[in-house]
Amino acid sequence: MVPTTYYIVLSAILFGLGVLAFLFKRNIITIFMSIELMLNAVNLAFVAFSQASGKLDGQLFVLFVIIVAAAEAAVGLGIVILIARNRQTLNVERVDLLKL
Amino acid sequence: MTAELLVFFLLAALSVAGAVSLIFQKHPIHSALSLIVVMVALAGLYLLMGAEFVAAVQIIVYGGAIMVLFVFVIMLLNAGLEEHTSESKLAGFPGILLALALMGFVATTLARSAGSFVSSATDGGKIVANLSSTRQLSTMIFKDFVYPFELTSFLILIAILGAIVLAQRES
Known part of the structure; x- marks a missing residue:
């Protein structure tokens, strides 16, 4: 059996890479995808802890996270389409209405 | 090294490679395909942990529905190559350092709690x-x-x- 620690470390690495992608990417769709990557990393930690504790609560929580992620993707991509239509760009640097 | 451990390292390397590729690809559609690789590798890891339903849902909902939605929107908006503006220098070198620090902090904290988890797990x-x-x-x-x-x-x-x-x- 693979130790739980390995899964946790992998989950942390994936989460960190998601944060990096969030910071460095300039395309709004790619930034949105890095959020999905972070959600996936958290799901991996949930399933690993569920396996370690021998209870299924973690797996159930992953299902709810996936449902919420699907809803989030639908609304978020609607917002992306709206931004692209109103500003003719997907670059987040150009979406600066609230910038001082 | 057991076969299980071998499969784990294979899938882990695949998922990390996909995540790194997500960062370095310049075209959003390539990033989306890299993310699909990550999700399929994670589904394999769920199978390895005995969570077969979560693995199936991961493939169907994430790999199937959500990523298809992403690819659909990328093609609908005809998103081209990422243009790099030099307006934000802040998210450069310090950003990498801070992300690495976050990675290490999360890993050590969670791994420490995982140790107590394993010891407390009885015949469950x-x-x-x-x-x-x-x-x-x-x-x-x-x-x-x-x-x-x-x-x-x-x-x-x-x-x-x-x-x-x-x-x-x-x-």
């Missing part, structure tokens, strides 16, 4: 391994967590309405 792990976890999971969803489960259908309904309202063209 065997119960999961013996019974079909999908059956137990469905019992939990439709018995103990039936109200949260029904609430998620309202959430999805509201999300659909929100997406339609956001994306419709004003006449």
Whole structure:
């Protein structure tokens, strides 16, 4: 059996890479995808802890996270389409209405 | 090294490579395909942990539905190569350092708690391994967590309405 620690470390690495992608990417769709990557990393930690504790609560929580992620993707991509239509760009640097 | 450990390292390397490729690809469609690689590798890891229902849902919902939605929007908006403006220098070198620090902090904290988790787990792990976890999971969803489960259908309904309202063209 693979130790739980390995899964946790992998989950942390994936989460960190998601944060990096969030910071460095300039395309709004790619930034949105890095959020999905972070959600996936958290799901991996949930399933690993569920396996370690021998209870299924973690797996159930992953299902709810996936449902919420699907809803989030639908609304978020609607917002992306709206931004692209109103500003003719997907670059987040150009979406600066609230910038001082 | 057992076969299980070998499969784990294979899938872990695949997922990390996909995540790194997500960062370095310049075209959003390539980033989306890298993310699909990550998700399929994670589904394999779920299978390795004996969570076969979560693995199936991961492939169907994440790899199938959500990523298809992403690719669909990328093609709909005809998103081209990422243009790099030099306006934000702040997210450069310090950003890498801070992200690495976050990675290490999360890993050490969680790994320390994982150690106590493993020691506190008694024969519960065997119960999961013996019974079909999908059956137990469905019992939990439709018995103990039936109200949260029904609430998620309202959430999805509201999300659909929100997406339609956001994306419709004003006449």
